Amino acid sequence: xxxxxxxxxxxxxxxxxxxxxxxxxxxxxxxxxxxxxxxxxxxxxxxxxxxxxxxxxxxxxxxxxxxxxxxxxxxxxxxxxxxxxxxxxxxxxxxxxxxxxxxxxxxxxxxxxxxxxxxxxxxxxxxxxxxxxxxxxxxxxxxxxxxxxxxxxxxxxxxxxxxxxxxxxxxxxxxxxxxxxxxxxxxxxxxxxxxxxxxxxxxxxxxxxxxxxxxxxxxxxxxxxxxxxxxxxxxxxxxxxxxxxxxxxxxxxxxxxxxxxxxxxxxxxxxxxxxxxxxxxxxxxxxxxx
Amino acid sequence: xxxxxxxxxxxxxxxxxxxxxxxxxxxxxxxxxxxxxxxxxxxxxxxxxxxxxxxxxxxxxxxxxxxxxxxxxxxxxxxxxxxxxxxxxxxxxxxxxxxxxxxxxxxxxxxxxxxxxxxxxxxxxxxxxxxxxxxxxxxxxxxxxxxxxxxxxxxxxxxxxxxxxxxxxxxxxxxxxxxxxxxxxxxxxxxxxxxxxxxxxxxxxxxxxxxxxxxxxxxxxxxxxxxxxxxxxxxxxxxxxxxxxxxxxxxxxxxxxxxxxxxxxxxxxxxxxxxxxxxxxxxxxxxxxxxxxxxxxxxxxxxxxxxxxxxxxxxxxxxxxxxxxxxx
Numbered sequence: 001x002x003x004x005x006x007x008x009x010x011x012x013x014x015x016x017x018x019x020x021x022x023x024x025x026x027x028x029x030x031x032x033x034x035x036x037x038x039x040x041x042x043x044x045x046x047x048x049x050x051x052x053x054x055x056x057x058x059x060x061x062x063x064x065x066x067x068x069x070x071x072x073x074x075x076x077x078x079x080x081x082x083x084x085x086x087x088x089x090x091x092x093x094x095x096x097x098x099x100x101x102x103x104x105x106x107x108x109x110x111x112x113x114x115x116x117x118x119x120x121x122x123x124x125x126x127x128x129x130x131x132x133x134x135x136x137x138x139x140x141x142x143x144x145x146x147x148x149x150x151x152x153x154x155x156x157x158x159x160x161x162x163x164x165x166x167x168x169x170x171x172x173x174x175x176x177x178x179x180x181x182x183x184x185x186x187x188x189x190x191x192x193x194x195x196x197x198x199x200x201x202x203x204x205x206x207x208x209x210x211x212x213x214x215x216x217x218x219x220x221x222x223x224x225x226x227x228x229x230x231x232x233x234x235x236x237x238x239x240x241x242x243x244x245x246x247x248x249x250x251x252x253x254x255x256x257x258x259x260x261x262x263x264x265x266x267x268x269x270x271x272x273x274x275x276x277x278x279x280x281x282x283x284x285x286x287x288x289x290x
Numbered sequence: 291x292x293x294x295x296x297x298x299x300x301x302x303x304x305x306x307x308x309x310x311x312x313x314x315x316x317x318x319x320x321x322x323x324x325x326x327x328x329x330x331x332x333x334x335x336x337x338x339x340x341x342x343x344x345x346x347x348x349x350x351x352x353x354x355x356x357x358x359x360x361x362x363x364x365x366x367x368x369x370x371x372x373x374x375x376x377x378x379x380x381x382x383x384x385x386x387x388x389x390x391x392x393x394x395x396x397x398x399x400x401x402x403x404x405x406x407x408x409x410x411x412x413x414x415x416x417x418x419x420x421x422x423x424x425x426x427x428x429x430x431x432x433x434x435x436x437x438x439x440x441x442x443x444x445x446x447x448x449x450x451x452x453x454x455x456x457x458x459x460x461x462x463x464x465x466x467x468x469x470x471x472x473x474x475x476x477x478x479x480x481x482x483x484x485x486x487x488x489x490x491x492x493x494x495x496x497x498x499x500x501x502x503x504x505x506x507x508x509x510x511x512x513x514x515x516x517x518x519x520x521x522x523x524x525x526x527x528x529x530x531x532x533x534x535x536x537x538x539x540x541x542x543x544x545x546x547x548x549x550x551x552x553x554x555x556x557x558x559x560x561x562x563x564x565x566x567x568x569x570x571x572x573x574x575x576x577x578x579x580x581x582x583x584x585x586x587x588x589x590x591x592x593x594x595x596x597x598x599x600x601x602x603x604x605x606x607x608x609x610x611x612x613x614x615x616x617x618x
Contacts, residue, residue, distance in 0.1 A: 007592050038614060117351075118352075164595075166595065180393060181388055181390050181393040181537075182393060182394050182395055182396045182397075184348065184388070184394075185386070185388055185394045185395075185459075186396070187346075187380070187458070188380055188386040189347060189380060189381030189385065189408055189459065190377040190378065190379070190380035190382060190411065190412065191377075191381075191411070192377065200396060202397075203396075203398040204396070204397065204398055216572075223330035252365055277338040
């Protein structure tokens with residue numbers, strides 16, 4: 001007779017369980033495929049389609065498909081396809097790095113506030129509220145116009161206006177988890193506060209933060225496009241928003257010049273949102289069926 | 291006689307309530323010798339867990355505080371230690387297991403990682419040695435197929451297995467004292483017996499003194515050398531287990547014992563009615579008053595009990611805080 005204990009337990013790490021939940025969400029899988037394609041274009045594209053996207057290659061306002069230019073040319077006679085391909089890398093980089101900035105500030109502030117409570121929490125949460133009540137677009141425009149419209153400044157500005165949401169989620173998770181018994185058990189085992197925050201509580205608080213971070217990437221790309229549309233962009237770097245911004249004045253004569261990068265942004269952000277939704281399914285324990 | 295391992299002197303723990311400070315532990319003194327098992331018994335809300343948390347220095351921040359008294363561990367007062375001194379003791383010299391095995395393990399790490407972590411933190415072991423030792427420990431707490439189960443996550447184990455893992459973590463550094471706060475309350479009866487056996491055997495093997503917090507009189511009779519009966523934050527009775535159970539000197543102890551059928555006598559055809567202790571524990575607000583707090587539930591109570599706090603009356607090894615102790 002076999003004892004129940006002798007049957008080896010099916011080794012299922014939380015990761016494999018989450019990936020199974022993710023795969024069940026078909027829209028999210030489709031979004032992931034599209035997103036991976038866009039990332040591939042951003043990485044491989046410039047090699048396949050070399051050349052400076054800012055070079056004037058043909059007569060301005062050549063409509064798509066004519067003269068061998070698949071996407072046509074813009075108001076300076078630049079190849080839109082080349083701009084689009086090179087812009088993918090820039091836009092994705094801005095999206096990801098702005099999300100990294102957001103999450104880093106948000107986690108630090110939220111973790112400290114949720115863990116220490118008391119005056120630390122008061123101070124940090126008042127700070128969070130201060131950033132929350134500032135109109136985000138206006139605030140980022142001020143930063144960018146004061147410190148120059150470099151990619152770094154734009155990324156920082158987006159990060160600076162977006163972190164309060166992450167800080168609030170992190171704080172809420174920390175307040176919940178710090179009262180759980182395994183945290184008390186870890187304290188009783190002599191774990192230091194720093195370790196308690198980062199290796200005991202944080203890994204358990206991550207799921208909602210990861211979802212938020214994924215969605216942040218999408219909204220950062222949109223935000224950058226918005227700033228670019230208003231002209232607050234680095235004119236020497238081809239991001240999708242910058243293409244839209246620079247062709248804005250010719251929207252009636254050459255609508256394709258803003259439509260093409262606009263659709264690229266739309267598809268990318270949609271794909272990211274679908275992936276974020278799938279991550280939510282995968283990481284939210286309440287939706288998990290055992 | 292040698293110096294006791296742990297000595298608590300006149301400990302008073304206060305909780306900050308809206309109505310003011312209330313003593314959840316009032317004037318508690320006791321001693322624990324090396325290798326001995328001491329049991330705390332009492333109803334919920336009598337301050338058993340508070341005592342354990344106070345020893346570990348884990349009283350709820352800003353709410354609970356040690357107002358008076360000393361907790362001497364090997365002669366050093368733990369109530370005066372700073373946090374780094376306390377951390378060096380926690381998990382290493384004194385460790386603790388909790389009531390809820392389902393939630394006291396961190397769900398994102400494998401059990402092996404959690405056992406090895408303690409060894410690396412307190413014993414400075416490297417990764418490989420700690421892992422090897424973790425397998426030995428898992429084997430020692432009688433988890434079959436330890437080598438395979440070591441990479442399991444807590445949710446892949448049953449409640450009893452998780453409590454065994456907790457015991458493995460607690461005993462990893464061969465502590466001098468193990469505090470078990472109702473270690474079997476959340477488990478079913480057969481598993482309870484196994485966990486108690488395990489605690490007793492491992493305690494004997496390693497020479498670890500055990501503080502067992504429970505409300506299970508049967509477990510006390512089986513496990514402990516000496517017992518403390520707590521009532522409403524005060525020590526009601528204190529003494530070696532056998533005489534206290536055979537001849538309790540406090541009406542509360544007597545009441546607790548009469549709730550458990552098999553402690554009274556050999557099981558016979560005759561089934562006497564079980565009696566309960568009527569009433570409930572008084573509210574925290576009244577914990578400080580100068581009277582016997584058990585008086586409202588006691589069949590012997592008179593005006594003296596209701597107007598003056600009884601002193602400890604000593605009967606050999608046994609002591610009882612009751613005005614009528616000699617009548618029982």
